[in-house]
Amino acid sequence: MLQINCPHCGPRDEAEFTYRGDATVTRPGPDAGIEAWDDYLHLRDNPRGWTVEWWLHSAGCRAVLKVRRHTATHEIDAVATAGERLGADRA
Amino acid sequence: MAGYSGLRIFSEGLRGNSGWRPAWRKPEPKREYDVIVVGGGGHGLATAFYLAEVHGITNVAVLEKGPIGLGNTGRNTTIVRSNYLLPQNHHFYEHSLKLWEGLEQSLNYNVMMSQRGVINVFHNDAQRNAAIRRGNAMRLAGIDAVLLDGAGVKAMCPLLDISNGRFPVMGGLLQPRGGTARHDAVAWGFAHAADARGVDILEHCEVTGMIVEGGAIRGVRTTRGEIRAPKVGLAVAGSTSLLTEMAGFRVPIESHLLQAFVSEGLKPMIDCVVTFGAGHFYISQSDKGGLVFGGGLDGYPSYGQRGTLREAEHVYAAGVSMIPALGRLRGLRSWAGIMDMSPDGSPFICRTPVRGLYMTAGWCYGGFKATPGSGWCHAWTIARDEPHALNAAFTLDRFREGRMIDERGNGPFHWMH
Numbered sequence A: 001m002l003q004i005n006c007p008h009c010g011p012r013d014e015a016e017f018t019y020r021g022d023a024t025v026t027r028p029g030p031d032a033g034i035e036a037w038d039d040y041l042h043l044r045d046n047p048r049g050w051t052v053e054w055w056l057h058s059a060g061c062r063a064v065l066k067v068r069r070h071t072a073t074h075e076i077d078a079v080a081t082a083g084e085r086l087g088a089d090r091a
Numbered sequence B: 001m002a003g004y005s006g007l008r009i010f011s012e013g014l015r016g017n018s019g020w021r022p023a024w025r026k027p028e029p030k031r032e033y034d035v036i037v038v039g040g041g042g043h044g045l046a047t048a049f050y051l052a053e054v055h056g057i058t059n060v061a062v063l064e065k066g067p068i069g070l071g072n073t074g075r076n077t078t079i080v081r082s083n084y085l086l087p088q089n090h091h092f093y094e095h096s097l098k099l100w101e102g103l104e105q106s107l108n109y110n111v112m113m114s115q116r117g118v119i120n121v122f123h124n125d126a127q128r129n130a131a132i133r134r135g136n137a138m139r140l141a142g143i144d145a146v147l148l149d150g151a152g153v154k155a156m157c158p159l160l161d162i163s164n165g166r167f168p169v170m171g172g173l174l175q176p177r178g179g180t181a182r183h184d185a186v187a188w189g190f191a192h193a194a195d196a197r198g199v200d201i202l203e204h205c206e207v208t209g210m211i212v213e214g215g216a217i218r219g220v221r222t223t224r225g226e227i228r229a230p231k232v233g234l235a236v237a238g239s240t241s242l243l244t245e246m247a248g249f250r251v252p253i254e255s256h257l258l259q260a261f262v263s264e265g266l267k268p269m270i271d272c273v274v275t276f277g278a279g280h281f282y283i284s285q286s287d288k289g290g291l292v293f294g295g296g297l298d299g300y301p302s303y304g305q306r307g308t309l310r311e312a313e314h315v316y317a318a319g320v321s322m323i324p325a326l327g328r329l330r331g332l333r334s335w336a337g338i339m340d341m342s343p344d345g346s347p348f349i350c351r352t353p354v355r356g357l358y359m360t361a362g363w364c365y366g367g368f369k370a371t372p373g374s375g376w377c378h379a380w381t382i383a384r385d386e387p388h389a390l391n392a393a394f395t396l397d398r399f400r401e402g403r404m405i406d407e408r409g410n411g412p413f414h415w416m417h
């Protein structure tokens, strides 16, 4: 099981959260063009390793969190609220 | 006497089974092939078989990083069907189902294809209307579909709780020609038949790099040395993004976890495949007697091949709601695979931005039934450098062009299909 350390609620079980997608892609402006939107909506790095994701604390404070997680070991090493920067940068 | 037959089993029985030979060779890699297929799961082995069988291309290698058939092919719940709504999907899957129906003869291998019927149970008016619409779409395409009422479902699967207080069963959509097959035997059968036609199956040969020159593929780097070919086909399921990254482009795929479960062995209790309509759950019984069942994705990207208890709990709860008798059983084993999830739930069998590089991927969690069809279409696309009509819609750029094939209407969220 994953345990996510919510900045508002403290360490909570995976069962309280919902994955909300890849946080390494940025939503383009409305006029950015088809390539940019295709990139944002569909194309993915999909790494085997560290990545940053959106997780909704759906059965808790309902905040959208930014989580850095390893896709092979499932280890989580940093959690922040949506607007904050994550700790020590791995990239 | 070569090949497998009832007579052969009988005569080998008389000779102490001393005449059996390995079902495929273990050759050394050549320096060059006409076609390299990466991935020794069902799809890669089927691609190699159809390249040889249909297109006469036999100077082919299948490169597999471990032993063949231990990826998703050897981990799936083995449901085979073609009961799709959208024409791009149902024509393709029906072609695949027809190949399944003759597969044992084509491969000379018993894949234990069992057309025991697949029922999708529904619980309310809206689900029934959707089932009728899907059934009619299938029948218009010449695919078998039968609408059952509650009593009809109960007659086929007596242990189902059709009067469940919360989720009463109104009926079900039955595809009589759907069923199950033996997953390992599918990998072994394709390997055996491809090998017999000259294909080299190279196990423990991991691809670690792609040789791309002037926008075209020239070969691959592997743990057993560099191997050259003017054409390379990828059939690596959840690892697709890792391979395309080596070739220098990104694909619309996220790799997610899907678990499967088996119970202790039992006397026969379910002789068809049943899926629940009020939760994600599907079940059948293997010939060894274990109930084989599963549900939805764990819900987040992973290459870990192991699931967590949250989804296990959901699957068991849904199972017990549908068939209360399951509450008396013990689970025996569970495991997970790496699913290649696409943003519309439909696959890719296509050319790629690198000339001479092809792929079959994006199988989400329905790719076992596609095994022969995927191999057949992938082989066609590789041999002719253009898609067959059956896979022409399964391209990488369909999203950019607004031609999604979204069977469930879920939108561009890889993990929701």
Ligand SMILES: Cc1cc2nc3c(=O)[nH]c(=O)nc-3n(C[C@H](O)[C@H](O)[C@H](O)COP(=O)(O)OP(=O)(O)OC[C@H]3O[C@@H](n4cnc5c(N)ncnc54)[C@H](O)[C@@H]3O)c2cc1C
Pocket: B038, B039, B040, B041, B042, B043, B044, B063, B064, B065, B066, B067, B068, B069, B070, B071, B072, B073, B074, B075, B076, B077, B078, B079, B080, B205, B206, B207, B208, B235, B236, B237, B238, B239, B243, B258, B259, B260, B294, B335, B336, B337, B338, B339, B363, B364, B365, B366, B367, B368, B369, B370
């Ligand atoms: C739990 C579960 C249940 C499922 N249930 C069903 C079902 O009921 N019905 C259905 O139709 N489908 C089902 N599926 C989906 C189905 O199993 C897959 O879509 C299908 O088997 C994929 O076959 P494949 O050959 O593409 O992939 P795989 O069998 O995964 O083969 C890919 C191979 O590529 C190899 N590989 C990866 N990287 C490299 C590399 N760098 N070099 C060399 N080799 C490499 C891997 O080792 C692997 O053997 C299920 C899947 C799972 C996990």
Ligand SMILES: [Zn+2]
Pocket: A006, A007, A008, A009, A010, A057, A060, A061, A062, A063
């Ligand atoms: Zn919280």
